[in-house]
Amino acid sequence: MDVAKNFPLVIILILFIGAFIMPLLKNKIYNKAFSLMTIGISSVLSLITLVYVNRYGTFLYRVGHWDSPWGIELSIGILEAIMSLLLTSVAFVISWYSVYTIEKEIKDNKVCFYYTLINILVGALLGIVYTNDLFNAFVFIEVSAIAACGIIVVKDKKENIKATLKYLILSSVGSGLVLMGIAFIYSITGNLNMTFINKELSQTFMAYENSILISLGLFTIGLGIKSAMYPLHVWLPDAHSNAPSTSSAMLSALVLKAYVIFYIKILYRMFGEEIISQFPILLFMVLILGSLGMIMGSILAILQKDIKRVIAYSSVAQMGYIFFGIGLGNTIGLVSTFFHILNHAIIKSALFLTVGSMIEKTGQKKLFALKGIGKEMPITLGLFTVSALSMVGIPILPGFISKFNFAIGSIKGGKSIFVVVILISSLLNALYYFPIVINGYFGEENLEGKVFKSKEKTIKELMPILVLIIAALILGASSNKIIEMISNGVEVF
Amino acid sequence: MIYKNTIIAILLLPMLGSLIGWLIGRKSEAYRDTFNILLTGAEFLIINLIFKRIATGPVELFIPDIMGIGLSLKLDIFRYIFIWVTSLIWFLTTIYSTQYLIRYKNRNRYYAFFMLTLGSTIGIFLSENLINLFTFFEIMSFTSYALVIHDEDEYAHEAGRSYISMAIIGGLILLMGLFLLYDYLGTVDIRPLSMAMKDLGNIKYLISALLIIGFGVKASIVPLHVWLPKAHPAAPTPASAILSGILVKTGIFGIIVVVSIMMNGDMVLSTVILIIGFINMFLGGFLAMFQRNIKRILAYSSMSQIGYILMGIGLIGLLKEHNAIAVYATLYHIFNHALFKVLLFLCAGVIYMILHELSINAIRGFGKHKNILKILFLIGLFAIIGMPGFNGFISKTLLHEALAEAHHMYHNMWFNVAEVIFTISSSFTVAYLLKIFVAVFMEKSDKYKGQYKHHLKKRAMIPMVALSVVIIYIGLRPNIILKVLEGTMVLFNAHEHIEPHFYNIHNIKSSMITIGFGFIIFIGFISRYLRKEENGEPVYVNPSLKWFSLERHLYIPVARFLYRSSSMIFKVIDRGIINLVMYVSNSLKALSGIKVKKPSKAIENLKIKKPNVLVRKNNKNEFTTFSDILEILRFNLNSLMYGVFILAIMIIVVLGILVF
């Protein structure tokens, strides 16, 4: 079974090589099939890796068999395996959905680029997740940034270009800051491998307090920009709302998360718990920013009039939860963060896809124009409703479980007052999700002149969303096992 | 066993009869009338038949599970008196009703409620358990309400409102008393209560006060009498007759139970009741003189007579072991009052039946040539004023003697005052009845010259005649009743046996003096001050209308004030949360609508370099509203510039916090 140790690299390679082959295939059907195939294979391989890791524990993979400090190392624990499974499988489902719809949003000649970019993006994100090497991570970050910009701008509208430029500039500043942080760390330790840095730092960190703090700050802000930490989220609503729906799903569900994973790795693998606990102010700041994000994101979402922007701002709020979990600084917080990453990735992509199909069928993006949509597209709105309920935190659905764990985490962490923040934020969530559902399904004047199921998509096209929802339900139902697994992963992190 | 069933029967008979009668009445009115007469007749008959059994000892009955606490009934001689009178009066008024109501609407409803009222009244008198009593009491309030507002006109509704609201409030106060009673003693059975109450501290006064107030509303004790003068004239005459004759007695029954039985004639309480009795008797009589509506006069008269009864109840307590005379007096008067007051009401009813008018001014001289009616009315009059030879004389004499005995016992100067009030009130009685009699039956009128004879049917006459006969009979042979009353002595812990001689000089003299006073008052006051000449016609005026009215000037304003003020408070609370939200949002809206001078410097500085976008309205208007600025701000915040700016701030802040 040691073959499985090669899988992480194989996955990345498959995706990248696939990406470079794709422009050569002229026919876009081949393109789609090829892209789906590569992502599908990689998700299968991720699954195998997960099984393997679950059985045999964490392993390190030396790329090109160079030994650690010099060569690049991939480190695959349970968490990485789970994340890679998440990334690949969600990406697979999103691509599957995009197969049916992508032509409607972008020009025909861009289709093959789109899939190339998707492959590159997923590959780069996986790289970020797997790698144990700072500089390697930096490169993957830059690659993913460019690919992410690519899948936004592929729509080729005025707004897209502007949004992309904004995203590009901000995220390159962000990566600049990350690089600066790396420089500080490197100047202290002379190493780029996280495990080694950790060893060095744990002996000498007292001497370099300022440098460590500065680099921590730089990492926080740099990655904060990329993962839309409030108030550095300014690029997100524009980018997410203007991109093609599948891209939005991809961006919101996956791209943001990879950087969070990297951030957690930096905090706990590179600096280590010992150092982090020396500077409680950092985690507290993250906690506060997370709480602010939870509340402000929701409030801003309430104010929006464009449905995709609503969901984009909801992402801001959900990222707030994730940072909140990190900021709690205890195991439960971290576990909940991971669980929330899973949950949010699945649900948010489902939301973007359902909204995407509504917009596609009606041609309307504004909330008021989408009133009565439940009559025309009952199933789609039904799927939207389930996702929305999960977002709000109705029990059994995964959203509730993660929120609940956050609450437990904050009580256990002695920060009971933040439970209130969680609850307020859930209520605010309800405030912007429910009106969409209610106005969609009910209301006499809304439904006038609408024909039942007149605009419904075929079941075939809705399958991907259905798969996502089922996945979410399973996630909710078997949350116990998954949380256990994550906790195991967090312990060996 | 058979007697127990009989008790159930006399309780259920009217209730079932009401339903059956209603059903019959939907098909045929004549059959219904007959049915009702038969029913009440049967009821009366049954009650007569069981007298022998009751005379030997009380019959008790307990049916568990009903209303949780069980239905506990008891029939002893004390209750029997009430029940007998009730069934008699009901029987007679039912007969009378069949004639009286011919031209009325909703007859079917009337009879249904009439019978229900009978059933519940009997229930009240039978109950041994205060909760049962309360239950029947409330049922009676509601069923009699339907009788009071039978006319459904403005005046009836107004009266009905007073009646029902006072009845409900009274009922609830009574209930409060029951709550406390049960809470402290754990029982509501009357007999055990009389034992248990002794050991209770001062709370027993609160309890009995609450109970008395509750019953007092029905008994129309001052100041809870306000419904009475309104309700009696409003109801159809048979209904007013039973209201006055019987329903008021349910309140009295309750008060007797509370004061004399439960509290064993507690001194304090008895004194209070005594005082209330005097106020009642004086005030009722005094106000009656001013009234012009016959029924209203009779209503106030009821109030005054209730005062006598209350006085009797008070004396039962005050006289302690010598209270036998007071017991006799009280019960006798209750009995008598039912008879003569009903007779008087029925007479008034006859007038109303014919003329649809009750004001003395309008019916003046109506009875000049109606000899039968005149005689009947006169019998009632003599009875009530205590003319020797009529039953009123007997009970008044007894009452007077009881009062004298109390005076003798306590030697308190207040009893002198009491004597005076007693006499004056009796004179008032004479005066106001004379007012009716003179105006209606003596004065001449051009309008009425003996017509309408055919209107008076036998069915209306028989009850009145029957009543007159009874009145005279027991007036002449008082001992029949007294013998019956003897059976109640045990209940009141009275041991003496009295053999009073009524027809002696002393008694007749004092009666005559009273009547004489009455004449003087009538001639000296009523004829002189209340009778005015208008357009050559004598007209009675009622100055008391302008006087202070408890209801108009006290109860209603106070209630209204309480209602309004509490509504205000609660409305605020009710809308509180919503209003708060509305207020905040409105103020935000208002704020956003405020016109401000051109975007302030702060906002410009935020952008560092003044962006052209801010003035995209080409400076058309110098002023922009706050919401405009917000709009522009929001737009700008979305820009790349802002993003970078935030980024810079964040870097500085985060690094600053971390490093320093």
Add this chain to the structure above:
Amino acid sequence: MEKLLTNYYETASIILFGVGFVTLLLHSNLIKKIIGMNIMDTAIFLFFISKGYIYGKEAPIIRGVHKGIQGYINPVPTALMLTGIVVAVSITAFALALTIKLYEKYGTVELDEIMRIRGE
């Protein structure tokens, strides 16, 4: 102050970074913004390389005699920065391409102008 003067590489890179950042922040011209971004990147590169440079040592290229580990500077930062420069260039290229697109759509590269066009 002395610290700043002795570590003049770092000082210079921070000043450069500042210059780049301010350019990025204040100029509404997109080209200038991109230039600012480049300056920032350059500052970071300078900073990074200076971390690897030790005064008086040679670049790690063996010319003739191998001087031992002590004789050469650390080559890793330099190598890394080469990658970094490549990345930066590619991003610059991408950004410039986008700017051209933007110019095609809006006819200007001034962000203020673009915003106004969109706003109306």
Add this chain to the structure above:
Amino acid sequence: MKNSLILFPILFPQIAALIMGIIKFKNNKRRNIYIGTVIVLNLVFIIALLSTNQSMDFHLIKINNLLDIYFRIDKLGILFVLLASILWIFTAFYSFVYMPHEGKEKRFFLYFMLTLGVTVGIAFSGNLFTLYIFYEYLTLATFPLVIHSGSKEALRVGRKYLIYSFGGATLALLGIILIFTLTNSVTFMEFGILQGLTLDNKDLLLIIYMIMFIGFGVKAALVPLHSWLPAAMVAPTPVSSLLHAVAVVKSGIFALIRVSYFIFGSEVLYEIRGNYYISILVVLTILMGSLLALHQDNLKKRLAYSTVSQLGYILLGIVLLNEESLTGGLLHLVNHAVIKITLFFCVGAIYFMTEKKYINEIKGIGKEMPITMGCFAISAISLVGIPPTNGFVSKWYLALGGLEENKILFAVILLVSAMLTAGYLLPIVITAFFPGEEKKIIKKEPPLSMLIPIVTLTAIVVTLGLFPNIVLHLIEDIVKGIV
């Protein structure tokens, strides 16, 4: 495995509802037969379930001590579930006639059946978490019923309903989490689970109790969080009657009983004086509801405010923490349900036949619809608390409970409120029956299938008044077990 039968009455109506959503019925009659069968069968099944075994429990999903979907049958649950399912049958039969009047029957009946399942779920919940889940679910299931008409007004009200309910549930959740962190268990136990706990953090417990009381109190229309209830009157009558009588408000009450007696326990509550602060709100609820009812001209609104006040009675019974008061509270839970549903049915019948909803419009309607209004009158009298109807019995126990605490105030408030109740209900009866003007009487009695539920319920009102022991014994049993 036998224990899993407990799921049946919860799931059966829901599945049946979903099936109804899928299949199409040839005509309305068949659909009605289907619905009627389902609801009656459910009751039959519940009775069968109860008669076989009194104590059953079943863990559906158990993730940890908190996240545990756990059902259990106990006496309190039995009381609630029987009440709900019996009244549901009446409502169903009533709605068969009423609903075509409002339209969109299919949707109505779908959610109607769904709500039945949820209510049973609430009754059988074995721990706070399960209760919470069904509580939230209830909000969602009843929401489409509330906004049935779909008008702007209805939507606005619906939003209000959601906001209030979710706000309340959120507070309750906060309480649940806090409780869990204290005790590591949220399973209901007689006399509470906090008993063994050392009471050094009284303030915390007090805060938790307040939070939970207010949280669940939203559904129980606790002042000042009641305003969704009168607003929700835009719903069709069967919905309002259900909302008021059993499903929603009573679920709130039920949850409060669970929290007060099965989580905290009366002794702990005494200790922390939790009842003291709450009773202020409760008194306010009682008085305010009845006073504001006087202001309403819309019949249904008047009844809604009346519900607010009557719920206050029940809450009072809960917070007084002694046997009598809880007996009274539970009795009133049953009695008020029966009375209020009758009143609503009558008002609905009036609206159904004449399209009248305001008090000044219904002058003399008692002559046109004597049976309906007669039932209304009896129920109204019962609500005032006048014997021999059931309203009196519960009031009796409540008042005694209040006096047990040596607070005459409570009894007085009950009576004042009863007076106000008379003030707002009896005028309706009076104007209906004694209009004082003659007009041609056209009998407009509603159809028989509407009349039968009304009359039967009225009969129940009187029967329960005359023979309260039918339920009293069960309630006394319950009370003995938990106080």
